[in-house]
Amino acid sequence: MSNAPFFDLFGEVSEPIAPKRTTGQGCESCLRYKDCKTPKFPVYGQGKRGILIITEFPASGDDASGTPLSGDAGAILHRELRKHGIDVYRDCWVTHAVRCHSRDDWRGSGEGDSKQTAQAVRECRSKLLGDIAQLRPTTILPIGPLAIQGLLGDRLAGRMSGTKPTAFIGYQIPDQDLQAWVCPTMGVKYLLQMKNKRDIPKFFARGIANAVQKIGTPIPKTFSEKDVTVYNDIRDFTALLRKIVPGMDIAFDYETTGLKGHREGHEIYTASVAWGPEESVKGHACRLRETDSEFMAEWTRIITDPEIGKIAHQAQFE
Numbered sequence: 640m641s642n643a644p645f646f647d648l649f650g651e652v653s654e655p656i657a658p659k660r661t662t663g664q665g666c667e668s669c670l671r672y673k674d675c676k677t678p679k680f681p682v683y684g685q686g687k688r689g690i691l692i693i694t695e696f697p698a699s700g701d702d703a704s705g706t707p708l709s710g711d712a713g714a715i716l717h718r719e720l721r722k723h724g725i726d727v728y729r730d731c732w733v734t735h736a737v738r739c740h741s742r743d744d745w746r747g748s749g750e751g752d753s754k755q756t757a758q759a760v761r762e763c764r765s766k767l768l769g770d771i772a773q774l775r776p777t778t779i780l781p782i783g784p785l786a787i788q789g790l791l792g793d794r795l796a797g798r799m800s801g802t803k804p805t806a807f808i809g810y811q812i813p814d815q816d817l818q819a820w821v822c823p824t825m826g827v828k829y830l831l832q833m834k835n836k837r838d839i840p841k842f843f844a845r846g847i848a849n850a851v852q853k854i855g856t857p858i859p860k861t862f863s864e865k866d867v868t869v870y871n872d873i874r875d876f877t878a879l880l881r882k883i884v885p886g887m888d889i890a891f892d893y894e895t896t897g898l899k900g901h902r903e904g905h906e907i908y909t910a911s912v913a914w915g916p917e918e919s920v921k922g923h924a925c926r927l928r929e930t931d932s933e934f935m936a937e938w939t940r941i942i943t944d945p946e947i948g949k950i951a952h953q954a955q956f957e
Contacts, residue, residue, distance in 0.1 A: 669762045671739035677705045679738050682770055686732040688725065688854060691776035691819075692716070693767065695736050695785035695826060702740035707733050712827040716782065719844055723851040734770055736781075736789030738763050760789045771817060778854050779819050780847075783826025790821065809846050813858045820858065822850030867911075867922035873934050876925035880912070880937040885946030889914045892951060910938065 672678035680697050683706075694707065701707045708716060708727060717727050727733065737759045767789055771779070781787040787804035794816075795802050804823070812821040824846040870876040883889060894909040911924035927934075941947055 666762070669739070669759050671737070671741040671759065675702050675740040677702050677740070679766075680707065680735055680740075682732050682734045682774070683707055684728050684730075684732045686730070686774060686776070688730040689775075689777040690725070690731040690854065691771065691774060691779045692727070692731050692733045693736060693779065693781045693786040693790060694733065695783045695828070697735060697738070697740040699740060707735075712831050715827045715830060715843075716847075719847045720851075722844075723848065725851065732770075732774055732776065734767060736760050736763060736767065736785045738766065756785070757788075760785055760792065764789055764793060771819075776819050778850060779814075779817065779821045780850055781821065781823045783824075783829065786826075787823045809842070809849075811849055811853050815858065815861050818858055820850070820853035820856065822846065822853060824850070866920075867924055870923065870925040873925055873927065873931045876910075876923070877931065877934045877937050879923055880934070880941060883912070883914070883941050883947060885944060887914055888948035888950065889941070890950040891942075912941075 666672055666679065675697070677697065680702075684692075697707060698710055698712070700710045701713075707713065720727055720731075725731065737756070741759075779790065781790050784804040787807055791804070791807065805825075807821075807823040808825050810823065812823075814821045825843055827843075830840065830843055870879070889912055891910070891912045893907045893911075895905055895907050897905040907927055909924055909926050911922060913920050913922040915921055942949070
């Protein structure tokens with residue numbers, strides 16, 4: 640692991656050049672490494688507190704010096720983390736969604752909407768995930784949309800298709816695959832562009848503060864078969880549902896016979912619900928082999944009661 644300087648996703652870039660492409664993959668498909676001073680920017684920092692910062696790409700100044708987060712935008716992140724007693728270079732590792740600085744595609748807000756940018760993020764993802772496997776961070780801070788896309792983009796499929804990277808900003812996600820808290824924030828370059836809007840720096844600062852609170856916090860356990868009670872009799876499941884009252888928070892889910900389970904010809908095959916303190920959540924599921932009016936009345940009561948908090952993936956669909 641190199642202890643060389645950092646990277647910065649926030650620097651200004653101008654005068655775009657024509658992108659170079661080959662029919663290869665990885666670095667030979669992108670070729671940005673041939674046009675920068677610090678190619679394939681190495682991971683930087685000591686990581687003493689297990690924090691991995693992922694920025695979008697090296698800024699021009701970072702590329703020239705070999706030190707990431709060295710400009711005005713990087714100073715914002717340094718300052719916010721210092722408020723919580725965290726030194727970026729001592730306590731964190733820093734890497735990028737795109738490892739090589741380039742003048743291609745970096746003229747706008749950093750949203751990463753060009754084909755060239757999207758390709759660069761894809762080509763660098765294996766390196767990013769490889770570093771995570773080696774470093775085993777416990778807290779990951781993707782800073783900006785490109786960083787979020789680099790970390791999570793390969794999983795935005797199926798029912799997650801069409802989800803924008805910005806949808807995750809401000810959340811603290813207990814990622815079971817990475818065994819780390821993933822805490823995405825808005826890009827600092829974007830923050831600089833919006834510096835006249837007072838609420839945005841507050842939102843960024845709050846996101847950093849919430850992420851810091853997760854340092855050292857164990858990832859919640861995943862369910863196993865022994866954590867879930869399966870009801871074959873819908874009447875028993877209905878009796879359980881009567882225990883859910885206003886003021887409670889529940890998680891719920893359906894399994895359907897098709898991706899568009901609300902369409903004619905499809906059915907809800909299983910309904911499941913869980914609640915309880917984080918350390919003792921118990922799941923309950925019922926196979927809906929019959930239509931039952933009492934069950935439907937209870938389920939409708941729970942789903943429509945605004946005093947019962949609901950957690951669900953794609954809640955509007957559920």
